Amino acid sequence: RGLGDVYKRQDIGSVEKHILSGEEAIPNLRQNIGKKILWADKPHQKTPLSIVFIHGFSATRVEISPVIEMVAKAIGANVFLTRLTGHGQDGEALSNATFNDWISDTEEAISIGEVIGDEIIIIGSSTGCSIIHSILEKHTKIKSAIYVSPNFGPSSIKGHFLRVPGAKWFIPLILGREHSFTPKNSEHERCWTTRYPTKALFAVKDSVVAAYFANHRNIRLPILFWFSDHDKVVSAKDTRKIIAKMGKNVEVFNPILSLMDDPSKHGVLGDILSPTKTEQGVNKILEWIKKN
Numbered sequence: 001r002g003l004g005d006v007y008k009r010q011d012i013g014s015v016e017k018h019i020l021s022g023e024e025a026i027p028n029l030r031q032n033i034g035k036k037i038l039w040a041d042k043p044h045q046k047t048p049l050s051i052v053f054i055h056g057f058s059a060t061r062v063e064i065s066p067v068i069e070m071v072a073k074a075i076g077a078n079v080f081l082t083r084l085t086g087h088g089q090d091g092e093a094l095s096n097a098t099f100n101d102w103i104s105d106t107e108e109a110i111s112i113g114e115v116i117g118d119e120i121i122i123i124g125s126s127t128g129c130s131i132i133h134s135i136l137e138k139h140t141k142i143k144s145a146i147y148v149s150p151n152f153g154p155s156s157i158k159g160h161f162l163r164v165p166g167a168k169w170f171i172p173l174i175l176g177r178e179h180s181f182t183p184k185n186s187e188h189e190r191c192w193t194t195r196y197p198t199k200a201l202f203a204v205k206d207s208v209v210a211a212y213f214a215n216h217r218n219i220r221l222p223i224l225f226w227f228s229d230h231d232k233v234v235s236a237k238d239t240r241k242i243i244a245k246m247g248k249n250v251e252v253f254n255p256i257l258s259l260m261d262d263p264s265k266h267g268v269l270g271d272i273l274s275p276t277k278t279e280q281g282v283n284k285i286l287e288w289i290k291k292n
Contacts, residue, residue: 013044015115026089033060033088033191037116038072038079049077049143050117052109056126056151057204058193060088063125064148064270070282075289078116082109084128091178091196099131099206106131110139119143121289126234126266127151127207133242134210137218144222144292146285149231149266151208153238175201184262187272216245222292224285225252226268233266253284 010018016037023034040047051072055063061081072079084105086097106128113120120142124132129150136145175198183189225243229236243250255268258276267273269281 010115012046012115015112016043019112023083028089028093030060030088030190033062033083035083036061036081037112038069038081040072040076040078045078046116046118047076047078048118049075050113050120051077051079052113052120052122053079053081054106054109054122054124054128054132055082055084055087056124056128056149057200058087058094058196059125060191062187062191062270062272063267064123064281066271067269067278067281067285068123070278071285071289074282074286077121080109080112080116082106082112084131086200087193088191089193091193091200094193095197095200097200097203099203099210102127102131102203102207103135106135110142114141121146123148125149125269127204130204130207130211133219134207134214136221137215142221144224144289146224146226146288148269149227149234150225150239150242151204151234152211152242153208153235155232155235184273191272211242216242217247219246220249222249222251222288224288224292225250226281226285227252227254228257228265228268229254230265231268232264251288255280 019035019037023029026034039045051068053061053068055061061083068079068081082105084097085101086094110120110122113122121144122132122142123146125148129147130152132145136142177198178195179198180195183192183194225239227236227239243252255277257265257268257274260276261274262268269277271278
């Protein structure tokens with residue numbers, strides 16, 4: 001929250017320098033995945049709309065690229081792509097991050113969105129959506145939100161054990177001390193943290209619980225839910241339960257993935273995981289933004 005206040009006092013000319021100097025101080029940060037502003041036209045010029053992107057757990061700002069970049073270009077919007085604490089570094093850094101860190105990062109991102117645009121379209125992916133959802137009600141400058149494969153609960157039974165009292169002692173026995181996954185391609189490997197201690201998952205659990213306790217009915221701005229009902233990473237049923245608690249401000253789109261796209265049906269947008277869905281994603285999102 002403190003960081004967000006810093007950006008509210010910043011003028012548009014110095015905000016980028018402030019972001020870059022902060023990122024330069026981060027140890028072991030991989031190249032070209034730190035926080036970044038994409039200017040629509042000339043640098044340091046405010047646009048009527050800005051887009052803010054909050055990526056998912058273990059990912060980075062390029063998670064659904066080039067969808068956001070293409071949408072922003074079409075509507076003439078400045079963009080801020082954040083980097084959640086612990087991401088783009090290594091497994092140890094990821095496991096030390098907390099839900100509160102990610103809330104601060106998201107508040108900061110929204111504040112930057114307010115500096116670079118009059119109104120914000122906020123886009124989240126997976127756990128990025130959980131974090132946004134938990135604070136969305138109080139943000140008046142956000143015009144609309146897009147949730148890509150939102151995380152409102154794990155798809156596996158084991159994931160629910162994270163909520164049990166004393167879980168931090170027995171979770172390593174159930175899930176192992178470390179979790180790793182095989183990347184689909186070299187960009188997936190470069191831009192995600194593919195191996196991390198399982199204790200990193202507690203911040204994800206906290207994000208999901210906070211989203212669950214949000215006042216869903218009080219969130220009245222337009223939200224586009226973009227997810228597969230066959231998602232093997234998060235529970236689409238839990239997502240539909242949240243949608244059922246909301247009003248007519250919600251629209252749902254279920255993409256049909258091809259064999260070239262993400263087999264887990266979780267990474268449903270972006271050239272890295274689901275390349276055949278980029279064009280459809282950009283067109284549908286632009287159509288929705290025009291209506292909302």
